[in-house]
Amino acid sequence: MQIKIAVLPGDGIGPEVMRAALKTLKHVAEKFQTETQFSENLIGGASFEEFGTPLTEETLKACLEADAVLLGAVGGYEWENLPHHLKPEAALLRLRKELALFTNIRPAKVYNAFIDSSSLKAEVLKGTDFVVFRELTGGIYFGEPRGYDANQGWNTMIYQRYEVERIARRAFEIARQRKKRVTSVDKANVLEVSQFWREVVADVHKAFPDVELTNMYVDNAAMQIVRDPGQFDVIVTSNMFGDILSDIAGMITGSLGMLPSASLGEKHALYEPVHGSAPDIAGQNKANPIAMIASVAMMFAYSFQMTRAAELIERAIEKTLELGYRTADIYQAGNKLVSTDEMTEQIIYNFDVL
Ligand code: NAI
Ligand code: MG
Numbered sequence: 407m408q409i410k411i412a413v414l415p416g417d418g419i420g421p422e423v424m425r426a427a428l429k430t431l432k433h434v435a436e437k438f439q440t441e442t443q444f445s446e447n448l449i450g451g452a453s454f455e456e457f458g459t460p461l462t463e464e465t466l467k468a469c470l471e472a473d474a475v476l477l478g479a480v481g482g483y484e485w486e487n488l489p490h491h492l493k494p495e496a497a498l499l500r501l502r503k504e505l506a507l508f509t510n511i512r513p514a515k516v517y518n519a520f521i522d523s524s525s526l527k528a529e530v531l532k533g534t535d536f537v538v539f540r541e542l543t544g545g546i547y548f549g550e551p552r553g554y555d556a557n558q559g560w561n562t563m564i565y566q567r568y569e570v571e572r573i574a575r576r577a578f579e580i581a582r583q584r585k586k587r588v589t590s591v592d593k594a595n596v597l598e599v600s601q602f603w604r605e606v607v608a609d610v611h612k613a614f615p616d617v618e619l620t621n622m623y624v625d626n627a628a629m630q631i632v633r634d635p636g637q638f639d640v641i642v643t644s645n646m647f648g649d650i651l652s653d654i655a656g657m658i659t660g661s662l663g664m665l666p667s668a669s670l671g672e673k674h675a676l677y678e679p680v681h682g683s684a685p686d687i688a689g690q691n692k693a694n695p696i697a698m699i700a701s702v703a704m705m706f707a708y709s710f711q712m713t714r715a716a717e718l719i720e721r722a723i724e725k726t727l728e729l730g731y732r733t734a735d736i737y738q739a740g741n742k743l744v745s746t747d748e749m750t751e752q753i754i755y756n757f758d759v760l
Pocket of ligand 2: 650653
């Protein structure tokens with residue numbers, strides 16, 4: 407198999423964690439006899455400096471032609487006061503739109519070696535491994551009419567059947583590769599749009615009888631994620647509810663430096679860490695590469711159905727943490743403090759000895 411990947415390192419620690427991820431990716435691809443082809447382009451502030459725009463047509467074209475896009479992070483102090491359309495973040499918004507990415511997926515996976523650092527109790531967290539599918543292009547964040555005047559403010563929560571169908575289908579498909587359980591989260595006791603959501607998800611479910619479907623109200627879901635996160639496998643939900651739930655899910659697992667993400671469309675996919683460009687530690691070989699490396703694992707699983715490769719990368723990360731290796735952001739007394747590069751070498755080493 408040959409896979410074609412667009413690489414966008416970006417700004418700040420982006421290039422540092424990208425280097426770590428590519429090293430891991432190439433190593434894993436070789437072990438799995440997968441031929442890789444890379445295009446690498448500037449994005450964000452780095453692109454602005456070189457070309458006067460945060461996203462060039464050439465970069466966009468490379469992303470549209472690739473099987474998957476890997477993105478580091480964009481942004482930094484020096485570009486904060488640019489007009490809106492020239493800001494590094496504008497590149498991301500445009501890219502997501504052009505690639506028609508309608509689902510954002512964030513996993514909440516607890517590494518046993520790291521369990522004591524979470525704000526939740528170890529016995530609650532044990533075995534936590536679920537993903538949140540957040541609808542990304544519809545719902546109340548985009549619905550019309552919207553506005554406010556001196557006396558009132560209003561927004562519209564609206565979903566089209568096809569919007570619910572496509573994300574539900576993806577959720578059931580991925581659940582099939584996992585524990586075969588989908589929880590659809592809504593507020594159907596109050597909102598008609600949620601009743602509609604629920605009906606459409608139930609319709610899509612008919613094609614996936616081997617996957618278990620549960621419906622849950624969003625307030626209860628927020629509570630359940632904190633109370634008993636082990637009960638979840640795939641959570642699928644609308645834009646606003648997903649925005650909130652994925653942040654909760656992310657935080658129960660520990661550090662920002664360890665959270666990967668995937669954004670999927672019908673034809674395209676983008677993988678990136680949840681964290682930003684961390685200008686405060688950029689250029690110091692201190693950044694935690696785990697979020698970016700775990701994003702590569704998601705890429706193998708979701709874009710190339712190489713679930714075994716993904717699993718092994720995750721186990722290598724777990725093993726490395728178990729052995730006590732920590733970058734500065736997750737360091738505690740007694741750990742072995744390592745740089746970005748050393749952490750990456752350890753993960754690759756542990757991948758090989760698994
Ligand atoms: P941030 O995520 O860059 O940093 C927040 C804190 O976490 C900092 O103290 C940073 O050092 C630390 N941190 C983040 N990732 C880390 C890692 N891998 N290893 C170790 N420590 C890590 O968020 P912040 O500071 O709000 O934003 C900085 C810049 O990044 C801004 O320009 C912002 O717009 C941009 N940003 C970009 C995103 C993207 O490219 N998708 C997402 C979020 C922010
Ligand atoms: Mg959010």
